[in-house]
Amino acid sequence: MKIKNTRSALISNYEVFDLVNDRISYQKQIQQSQSNVDYPEHLRTIQFELVEYIKGTPTSTQSEDQVKAFLQQIDRYSLTLGEKVQVLNLRPKSAVEIYLLIEECEERFSEEDLDNILSIISTTLPRPDEDDDGIEEMEQALETQ
Structure with a gap:
């Protein structure tokens, strides 16, 4: 891949997440069809860590x-x-x-x-961490003070 114009666009974490997951799937397909293809370990590590990081953010949902x-x-x-x-x-x-x-x-x-x-x-953009349990716990903590 060749970068033609650096910083030509901003993309969201959702787009990064989607792109990396697509790329990982493509790499797996290539490795299954062609046993002699091996992707560098550092690339797979970066991809894994990026996906794990984004899974911990609101973007993952x-x-x-x-x-x-x-x-x-x-x-x-x-x-x-x-x-x-x-x-x-x-x-x-x-x-x-x-x-x-x-x-x-x-x-x-x-x-x-x-x-x-x-x-x-x-x-x-509903968030999975917006549940009523957290609000109830906060209200109970305030009442006990």
Whole structure:
């Protein structure tokens, strides 16, 4: 593979995850059909570690349909591509997290806009770690104090 133009595009963790998994599948097919082909051990190590890292992030549960729905709905806000990718990768759950991801957020968006952005995130990109058990445990801990 030859890189024609470095940094010509930003891609999300979902796209990286999908690409690496496709590449791993392709490599396995080639190795099964051609026994003399061997991929370097360091390449397989990097691929494995990358997949394991992404499995531990909110990105691991995303689907192509979710990403498309998110991008369509968030399009009405003037976010840069980098900001969209960051929101997509990290799936912020609070306005504070959005302030950290979006440059000059307080100047560009009202509180209502931030609430709408959070609503879009929670509906189009649901997180498996958003369960009621964690909320109940937090409420119980606050009551005992």
